[in-house]
Amino acid sequence: MDARNPTTAALADLLVKVITGVEGGTDEHWRGIIGAVHQLPIVDNVRSNWCVVPGGKPRERKVIVHAAEIIRQAHPYVNG
Numbered sequence: 552m553d554a555r556n557p558t559t560a561a562l563a564d565l566l567v568k569v570i571t572g573v574e575g576g577t578d579e580h581w582r583g584i585i586g587a588v589h590q591l592p593i594v595d596n597v598r599s600n601w602c603v604v605p606g607g608k609p610r611e612r613k614v615i616v617h618a619a620e621i622i623r624q625a626h627p628y629v630n631g
Contacts, residue, residue: 556630559588562601562622569618584611590629599627 557565563585570581584607593600601623605615 555626556628557626559590559601559629559631562626562629563588563603565622565626566603566615566618569622570614573618574614581615585615588629590631593628599623601629 563582566585566588567578567581570576570585571578574581585603585605587603589602589604591600591602603615603619605612607615
């Protein structure tokens with residue numbers, strides 16, 4: 552993974568790794584509810600050019616959003 556600008560797939564893998572390390576569960580479970588990492592146009596999204604639209608239960612969504620906020624501090628931008 553490029554330390555500065557990972558791919559959307561690498562970022563999804565990182566989200567899964569962080570969340571399973573903290574919350575437990577299987578990679579497959581978390582990958583299924585995290586969904587895809589979407590790349591956004593940088594011109595419209597200066598702070599960060601990616602987002603996730605998680606599924607799952609309210610608590611799971613909260614965990615995913617919190618993990619994404621933490622990871623975004625180190626990796627605000629992705630490559631396709």
